[in-house]
Amino acid sequence: MEYVAGVDIGNSSTEVALFGRSADGADGEFVSSALYRTTGLKGTKKNVPGVVNALSRAAETAGIEVSEIDRVLLNEAAPVIGDVAMETITETVITESTMIGHDPSTPGGVGLGRGIGVEITADPEEFATEEPVVFLVPETVDFAAAAATISEWAEAGFEIAGAIVQRDDAVLIDNRTDVEIPIVDEVAGLEKVPRGQPTAIEVAPSSTGKTIDELSNPYGIATVFDLSPEETQKIIPVARALVGNKSAVVIETPQGDVEERTIPAGDLEIVDERGNTTDVPVDDGADRIMEAVMDSWPVADVRGESGSNIGGMLNRARASMAEVTGQPVDAIEIRDIMAVDTLVPQQVEGSVAEEHSTESAVALAAMVKTQQLPMDQIAAGLEAELDTEVLIQGIEANMAVLGSLTTPGTDHPLAILDLGGGSTDAAYMDEQRAIDSIHLSGAGDMVTMMIDSELGIEDRDLAEAIKKHPAAKIEDLYRVREEDGTVSFLDESVEPELFGRTVLLEDDGGMRAVPIDASVEEIRRTRRRAKRKVFVANAERALNLITPTESIRRLPFVVMVGRSALDFEIPELVSEAMAEYGIVCGRANVRSELGPRNAVATGLVLSHVGSGSYLDFEIPTDLSTALERTTA
């Protein structure tokens, strides 16, 4: 037997298809497939250990030694890499302590109160009973003492409107006084709260799922403080920042203000292939950026303003590609930008209780391209390592199409969508079996970044896990409520530390706690929105650009391959969107058994050994002539 291995070096994983054929070449079949993580940056000599490992795994599955592999076929990897960045374009700033809008887990009492802020240790004889009082309880005052003081002032004839507490004591105080008031606790910066000012406090009823509805409403605040129409306009950022909270405090101060500012995020300079330049301010938002990108298509280069996050990201991507290829940084081009509007929780500047406000941001992904990756160095490294013949066999997109055509039910003309981690690629094989391809920025890594930012996680590993796995709620030790509302009863109890927690249901049956304050519904909504904004938008963009007619309605078959096509819901989201155009779009099933994996590796082998029974047509000469290439 002669063994031929096709090897696809991707951004995150290296795949192998191992083919065995009889000495006379008459009979042959795929004998195994394997997958191993890509070592080093794609297209560099550091990929060699990963390739050797993947080949060894494939050989082991086939029951042979890796040294028995007669020929290794490498794809000419697309010389593109992607990178992502986030630019926040608004911020909320408190110029004096006018608002406490945080969400303590256990506020006390319920309702809306308005009064003058008074230190709880103050002497009641210094105050008139006509003015309602909101107590400020520092951490030095015990909850029992605070409750007793509240009761004493009430008995002395004061109207107690509420309490703002530094420690996590709201329920403890509420349970020890008969005075029914709203109490907000865990206000870390209580010393910054102005005394003697009109103060409104609201706590939503517990166990009802309701949020505050007066202080999150501009007219509610206007009613409480008797504001003029001009003053009401100014407190809109306050109301907006408090939407969705279960408790809040608003304080009227002479100079106090809360304002929403736009942060200058710099300009993007988009250069088209004719040399025309379009400048777009990043803070104009994603729609404006994408409009400029598509108006400038095909894009020759994109530059970002130095000092901005975007400028830094573009320079970083350029530098990475320059390092890989050994070319000067100036020779590296940014060939695509994808922008998505998003909202991110940010700590309010000047806040007293670590309040967060939802700010506008723009997520950007960039696609960097150079002339060619140094694949010959990898081939030479492999030959030295394995002492076997290594051929650079074919262009990645062409091989992906060939491999995808082994999916039952497909035929050409056909378009493939390669949904990866760093880029979304598309290729199209027309009636004459000529293939065209395109590489667009924005894929799985961008989705991860958006989940990370929108949920305020600041943990890329956790965001990646949220992207990959459905969420669920552990209702008790034996019951799990899944995202769709289904309740599963378990035979064995979950780990005690998962009790009541939101978890991710991992592929191996394991559960991973999600240590953030977000409901299952919020996690699901954020995850699906990010996937839709990136993958559905990019699928439409890629197919529109790759289709000769520029109308994706004319595409008969669209097949999804790549790492993100393995996702449990991305193919479904893309298929759903494509169905509106009346085209058949689904996840590939390479060689009827491998799903969306191994398309390029399989295509490499097919282009070398002929289509056999895997394709119902002869492979065009230009897709198999790579055989004649000189070995590295």
Add this chain to the structure above:
Amino acid sequence: MSGCRGPIEGDDDLPRVQVWIAGDREPDLLAGIEHGLEEEGVPWVVHEAEGEGVSLAYEASRASRGTSRSSIHPN
């Protein structure tokens, strides 16, 4: 308050965190535990018991409907 010391009323159906204390004196820790449970709105019940800490926690777990337990031992 959701707490309860001593035997629970016969008709009390509420699942509670079982806090079992061994020894003659209540440890200072108990007050902290009770205040924490109260602030979070978690029902609990405190029992006096005899025995070693881990086995007490196990026995408490068998007695708990809410399947959350703790025991406090002077040692």
